[in-house]
Amino acid sequence: MTPILFYGVPSGCSFGSIVALEWLGKPYRLSRIDMPEVVQSDAYRRINPVGETPSLLTEDERIISESLAILNHLGTSGTEKGLAFKQGTAGFDRLNQALAYLNTSFFNSFSPLWYTLEHDMKPDAKQALRTYGAANVAKAHGELEKMLGKGPWLLGNQRTLADAYFIGIARWTKYHDVVDRQTYPGLQSLFERLEDDPAVKFAHAIEHGEEARGAGGFLGHVSLERALSEISDL
Structure with missing residues (x-):
């Protein structure tokens, strides 16, 4: 399973998770969630019952919500780049x-x-x-x-x-x-x-619905409906 980040527009705090994914450079997909309409919908609440973004579908089909939890999860693969640190340090x-x-x-x-x-x-x-x-x-x-x-x-x-x-x-x-x-x-x-950072410019372009060229990890957008169909436990 290629991870999917569900990000909120306009101007959601999930912006930071997009930047983080770009810095990490590993494969990921995005699912655009309009606020407040879609984020409060019954469909999205199957992803996050609280009705907030961001949420992350992980490689092993777990769903993580809340920016702090998502960034800590991503950080486990960012220690070699100095983006995060091993627990206990x-x-x-x-x-x-x-x-x-x-x-x-x-x-x-x-x-x-x-x-x-x-x-x-x-x-x-x-x-x-x-x-x-x-x-x-x-x-x-x-x-x-x-x-x-x-x-x-x-x-x-x-x-x-x-x-x-x-x-x-x-x-x-x-x-x-x-x-x-x-x-x-x-x-x-x-x-x-x-x-001035390329990943931040990329995240701005993504939010604005513009053509965006990332560092190579971004594999495209997935609709909420398609994402739901890929999650076996929902």
Whole structure:
């Protein structure tokens, strides 16, 4: 079974898992899941009962959901490239710490802002929630700037799967315009470095439905219906 990543559009956090797969360079397929329509459908909930992306169908036909779990799974084949580390090592602990922060504090800082875009609200309530979200996003950026240190990557001198996950979330600032990333020079430099990365450019093209040339591992798209037919336990 060639793995299938179910990724959400538009602008899902699954972007980071696409980047990670490209960095790894091993064969994989993608299944495009429109949000909120398809991701909340009964068909997709057969993949993930929570109705969220990303989810990964593994080589041995297991389904893994949640970015942190998926990236840790992918990391087992990324140790030789320095993208991840063996469990029990200091590097593994540092990577897990960074991924956990990104998956909780950084990701969730944007939640109030997404809510204001996706729901009808009274103006005063909307502004209050937007102000709250803006403060959270600024706080998370400030904390990440301190964690980054001298960089150039989140864990120091080499890129890891944490950087792949970071870029998928960091781009959300363009939707909300509540922080000026230039205020955080380390993060701005990291953001620009990642945006120039071929795998990140590939992931952008994939999301936009454009022709995309990857590093060689991408074997094409699979419809949700086709993917469901390939999973023997569903």
